[in-house]
Amino acid sequence: MKNIVPIEEGDYYITPEGYRCFTEQYHLKRGYCCESGCRHCPYGFDKSKLYRK
Incomplete structure (x- = not known):
């Protein structure tokens, strides 16, 4: 089971389309x-x- 990481300021931004985009800070x-x-x-x-042969 993977640990839940709390989301803090700077972990994501909202794209012009309205989606949440996680930053490098969050991924690390x-x-x-x-x-x-x-x-x-x-x-x-x-x-x-990934799918190239």
Whole structure:
């Protein structure tokens, strides 16, 4: 089971479309990559390279 990380100021911003976008600060605090292709992923995950053969 993964730990719940409390959201604090600076952990996300609202995009012009109205979505919550987590910042690098939040991802580092969370401590792992979720492999969802997050915009500010500090772990270097690239979703486009995942399905290439």
